Each structure stands twice: as C-alpha cells, then as structure tokens.
Amino acid sequence: MRKLSRWLSGPVLAVVCLASAGPAGAVSFGPLAVAAPSAIVPDMGPTETLSGSITLSVASVPVLSPTLFSLTNVSVLASGGASFALDPSVLSPALGVVQATGNFLIPTLFLHIVDGALNFDLAVPNVAGMLFFGAGGSVVGIASSFEIDSLSPAGILTVNLLAGVPEPGTALLLALGIAALGMRVPKEISR
Amino acid sequence: MTRSRWFLLLPLLALPSLGPAACPSGGPGATFVLQQYVLAPGYVEPHTPGSGVAGVEMEATEPVQGIVGADPDLNRVSYLRTYLARAGAPAPRAILILVPGFLGGAGTFSPLAKQLVQKYNGNIEVWAVDRRPNQLEDRRGSVHTSALIANATNDDEVRDALYSGTFFYLPEPESGAIDTNENGEVDPPTLLPDALGNETSYLRLAQDDMRFAAHWGVDTNVRDWKVLADNARSIVGPQGVVLFGGHSQGTYWASVFAAYDFDPDPDVVDAGYSHVDGIVLLEGGGAGGPSASAPSFASYQSRVASLAQPGGPDVFLGSFQGIEPAILGPGAELAGLAGIHLPDESAIIQRTTVFQSPPFSLFFAAPADNRALIGFFIDDDFQPFTAFRASVGFSADGRNLYSPPGGAFAAFYVAQPNADLRRWIDYDDPALPSCPPNTFNVTPGCALLNNGPRPLPTATPSNWGNEREVTSLDDILEIQALPSNFVEWYFLSGRSNLDGAYGINSSALVAQSVAATGSEGPLVLTQNANVNVPVLGIGGSNGLAPLESSFATYLGSIATPAADKEVLIVEGYAHLDVLTARNNAALPTLVDWINRQMVKKLF
Helix, strand or coil, X not given: XXXXXXXXXXXXXXXXXXXXXXXXXXXXXXXEEECCCCEEEECCCCCEEEEEEEEEEECCCCCCCCEEEEEEEEEEEECCCCEEEECCCCCCCCXXXXXXXXXXXXXXXXXXXXXXXXEEEEEEEEEEEEEEECHHXXXXXXXXXXXXXXXXXXXXXXXXXXXXXXXHHHHHHHHHHHXXXXXXXXXXXXX | CCCCEEECCCCCCCCCCCCCCCXXXXXXXXXXXXXXXXXXXXXXXXXXXXXXXXXXXXXXXXXXXXXXXXXXXXXXXXXXXXXECCCCCCCCCEEEEEECCCCECHXXXXXXXXXXXXXXXXXXXXXXXXXXXXXXXXCHHHXXXXXXXXXXXXXXXXXXXXXXXXXXXXXXXXXXXXXXXXXXXXXXXXXEECCCCCEECCCCCCHHHHHHHHHCCHHHHHXXXXXXXXXXXXXXXXXXXXXEEEECHHHHHHHXXXXXXXXXXXXXXXXXXXXXXXXXXXXXXXXXCCCCCXXXXXXXXXXXXXXXXXXXXXXXXXXXXXXXHHHHHHHHHHHHHHHHHCCCCECCHHHCCCCCCCCHHHHXXXXXXXXXXXXXXXXXXXXXXXXXXXXXXXXXXXXXXXXXXXXXXXXXXXXXXXXXXXXXXXXXXXXXXXXXXXXXXXXXXXXXXXXXXXXXXXXXXXXXXXXXXXXXXXXXXXXXXXCCCCECCCCECHHHHHHHCCCCCCHHHHHHHHHHHCCCCCCCECCHHHCCCCXXXXXXXXXXXXXXXXXXXXXCCCCCCHHHEEEEEEEEEECCHHHHECCCCCHHHHHHHHHHHHHHCCC
C-alpha cells in the first residue's frame, strides 16, 4: 500500500497522543476505538486504513438541545504510518456543538500530523458528523467524513472516521452512521 | 451531506507581497496564504470629492488630482486582505477587521494576519484597514523603484533604482550640500507621470489640499468600517463570526465603532457592536471617557467649519516631534526596499537631506548599512518612542550611548559611529547581548533586559519582565513598501482630535444636536454602556498595555459579562511585537478565543 507520507513526500514517524481539556463539568466518553471502514481515500492512489482511538466530552448528557462538546484526545494512525493528534498549540483544538439528533459541527478542527519527516499542524474547517447515543444518553460512537486537498497528485483525500465502544450494538449504530454520512467506503474495505 | 474540503498546510513559504499570485513554489503541501490590497466603495460622505452631492461636494485640488485622477471618488475604503487561495472551498467562517494605530498603516498587521490565516488554514480572513488618506499617498516613486529593481540584472542597477526613487521623494539640494549618490553632482529630482499625465516629482499634499478631511472624523471612519463589517457578514453568514479590533490607537477606533449608533433617528438604535461578534484590543486599552473640554454642539459645528476653510487649522498631522510623516512614510518605503535588496551597503536614506538634519541626524548619526538603519529606527532598544517599538535584535559593533527616559522619550540607545558601517544582529542570533553580563547603561548595553517582577494586575501599568527578541527585521522590511504600508503619511488629526475630546460618550453633544436639529448629529457615541460582545485584550509587558489594568477602564465601561472579558499579557513583548513577532506568543490565545466565538454562534 502506498503510504500517506508519500502523498506528502516524506517517510513515517511515530504516533503522537495529545489531549486537551473538555468543557468544564463535562462528561467524558472513550477512548472510542477507531473501527473499519475508517480510512483515508485519495483521488489517486491506494487507500490507507485508520486505527487508534478518540476520546470526547459532552457538556451534559443526555443531549436534549444544542450542547457544547469537544474531542479531548485523538490518537489515530494511518496504515501508511502517518499519525494524527490534536494540535497542542491550541487550547481547545476540537470544540463543537452537538444537536439532540447527534449531528455535530466542529467549526475548525486543529490537528497535528506527523508523517515521516513532515511534522505540521492542519486546521480542518467545518468538520461535521454524528455522535451515537446509548443508554442514558451516553456516547457510544462517533462518525465523521471530510475532505482535504493534498495539493499533490493524490488530489482530494477523503477522510472517513468511525469510532465506538467495541460492542455488537455499537457496530450496528456505526453501520447506520456510515449510511447516514454517505461515506466513500473504499472497495478493498467494503468487500 | 456536504463534506468540507481543505488544503494541507505546511510551513509558510516566502510569499508574494501582494495580489493573487501564481501558484507558489514548494510542491505538495505548499501554502496559499495570499494578500490583496482592496479599494472598495465606502460610506458616501457628502463633502468628499466624488460624492456627487451638489452644493456640498468639495473640489479636489490639482495635487490631489495628480495622485488619484481628474475626477476622483475619495469615498473609498481600503484594506489589506489576508486569505487562503482555495478554489472551490467554502467561505471563511470568520473575518477579523483590524484598524492600525497612531501613524500606522494596515501593513503593520501583515505578520500576525499571515500567521492567523495559516493557523486557521483559511477558515478566517483578516482585513486590515487603512484610513482614507492612504489613497492619497503618492506612491509613484516607490512603485517605480520596485519595478526597476524587479528588472535589474545587477547591484548597480538596483542601486540606481533606489537613487531614482530617492530623488523622487528626497531630492538633493541645489546647493550641493548633500550628495546622496556621491557622484559629485547635483542630481535633478526624478520626474514620473502623474494621474493627470504630467511629469512631476513627489506630490506632497498641503493642508489646503485636504480640507475635505474636515469631514473625515469618527462618523465617516466608522461608517466606512460598517460597510466592511456588513460585507464581511454577507460572506461568513449569520452563523459566521465578524470580529473588530485594533492596535494601539486602533483600539480607540475599535471601541468607538462598537459604541456608535448608526441610525440618525433619536428613537432608533443601530449600534456598532450589534454588527460584530467580538472586539480585539491589541496593545491599547480602547477609548476613555469624554474630556471636560469637549465642546458644545455650536462650538463643534464652528470648529468643523474652520477645519474646512482654506488656511484653517491643520486637518492632518504635519509633524510629530519634528518628524514629518509625509517624509517618513516614503523614506521608510525606500529604506525597506534598500534593506531587502542591498542590505550590506551604506544606507541610502541616511545620505539624504532629511536624515542629515535634526531630529533624524541626532538619533541616527552613526553611518549604518541599509538593513541596520531600519533596525535602529524600530528596535525597542534604539527607538525613543515606545509606540514605534518592536524587538528585532540589536547592534553591538560600536558604542551605544545610553539615553535615560525623559519627556516623551523612553530610555534608548543612540548608536555611535565606528570605523565602518554599523551592522545589525538579528532577533534570533545567539550573540545578542543580555544583562548580565552586560549593564543596561554601559556600552554595548542590553538587547535582553529584565524589567523586574510583574506588578499586581490592578497596579498602575508599567513595564516588567524579561524582554524578548521576537520580530524578524526581514518581516519589517517587507511591510514597508506594501500598498497598505507601514506608515500613514497623512495622519488625520483635526477632526479626529475634535471628536476624540468626547472619548467614548458624546451623549451630551447628541442631546444638543437633537434639540437643535431633530437629528442625533455628527458624532453619535451613545451605545458604549450597552456593548455586550466578548472582548479580548492583548498587551505586551514591554509595551504600552503591560498589565490587565491597562484595559480596566474600557472593560469596566461596557455591559459585556465578566466571563467574556479576557486579557492576555505577553511577557517581554514590545508595542509592535504583538503584531509582528515570528511564532507570535499571542497567537494561541487569539486562535482559541476566535474558535470559541465561532462555536458560540452555533447555538
């Protein structure tokens, strides 16, 4: 498989795990395990699968109205070796609002990426997705999909991300989430 | 579902100075942070040339026409737009509008704006505004010089280009007393085609060329900026964020914008703060209360009429401590170009009549190279005025005479001549002298001085902490010759000073105006106590807003909840460093604050 780092012209380094504080008095959920078919799908070139975990916090649960939430820890590794974490230079790098339906929007998601010799911050605007609620309004899963223009021959990188509590019920929810988000599931994963 | 799409963003490349440039070099991951000088329709002030209001519109004099054309429309607002080129990408979620300070141009915000846009990967734009007189700066000499340099094939041609620009703005005296290019001759002034098609040298405006500026006070400025704020809102949408801020005296302008009532009907309020989602105060505490000398409505009208009359009081600042901004401005542009293109050569500007005369000759007596001259002018250790200081390094290759604080001056060093040219040590050079082992008032002095412990937040503001060197001289050089440049050549003082007497509250004037005319009148600062949007203040411990108390008067005068009033003091930063520092230490707080305002808008 072609490495993500090759899209960015550099070899691979290690995973970085960085955390940030959630909303005060918030309820924390996770770490939620990144699950298939999470992947980075380029316009040109092979897909990279994603693994790792995401921790988040919600200001209050159950979510009955628009509520503050944030990702408090992102530790994601692409199969090509690139790692994704929250940008440590921003105090609240993944602050957003979740609706009662579970739909959420993070106006700007600040990531830090280590990809071989490249070590850089990347802000991703308008990251939308869905939280999946379990008993008592607890968060059992998260799904999101967004695109990044690599400014390279790889073209647009579509990032599909799903993470959840590793239970059969959650898997069903995530499957529904995939459908709801209309993700571009890579062929080699969907088979 | 619509997915967001964004660019990978890697360390900032050398950027084209202006305009939507061609694709940047650097390959995959290169950034597309660009800058564009925008000149847009502003508020239609009826006395201003181009308003079309019969019987009220004032004429443009020939020198004004020589700069902007025979039939000018001066009701325009200009700004330096910093943004990310991103075809097909969504609109930015936030736009930050910034107003520069005393004698400052929009270019002063350039380094901070680039860092902010880069950090947000384009999800924010920064619009740094210039006040109206920026369009009256005769930049032909600087543009001409830049064009010649762009086509130069060797240093001799670059040098000739710089002399050509110099002789446009600062010609050699006919007496031959000054021989700038050291050719033994008196060179004629450089002539260039002006907007009327005449061959002219520098068209420096006189007070009577700008009598229409009697009507360019707070009202006209804030109405210009309301146009921008409304334009910004149309871009970011109702769930987006429009922020308004300023630096130094620009914080006064930001606070009066928020406090202004734009609707002339006494029964209707259209407050400035309702058009924005937050206020940013950089190295300034905003406006204060009215002075006891604030004139009555009748007196106000009389003084405006005087300002508009030929031979009346000054409408712009002709001189500041002996320095003429209309000379300093173009001189800075050429000095910036010289510092970039011939950094190690003898400073050309220092060999002109102006710099051979007081006050420049007193402060900048030591022959320096082109780069060091700008360093001496702006560095916090050599610039006598705190308001003009950035921390760009030091010069230790000669004697530095310590001058203690006094009068309008802070403590500073006066560089003395050495056997060669004085040279500059950059901000990140490990050889910068610190104290100890050096002593602050003994040659060479200190670039890095400890100004003592931090006072209590409520104490009277004073400098404290360990000074830092954080601003690249290269960045300062680059700013000088932007169209939205570093210096405001015609800094409005007449009407602005008159309006300034009312501080943040002109309610008494408004009441008199309503009684006399039924309208709220020419200056409607009535909404400050109702301002309820979040405010972020950022100061530098080595600047003009070194403590939380620097912002206390303004923050105490508005209705914003305490939780939405935030102040950051950056230790060691001088007045300009909050705008110009590389790896700006204020950026994380600013980014986080803006981010939170974005999230608030989603509720």
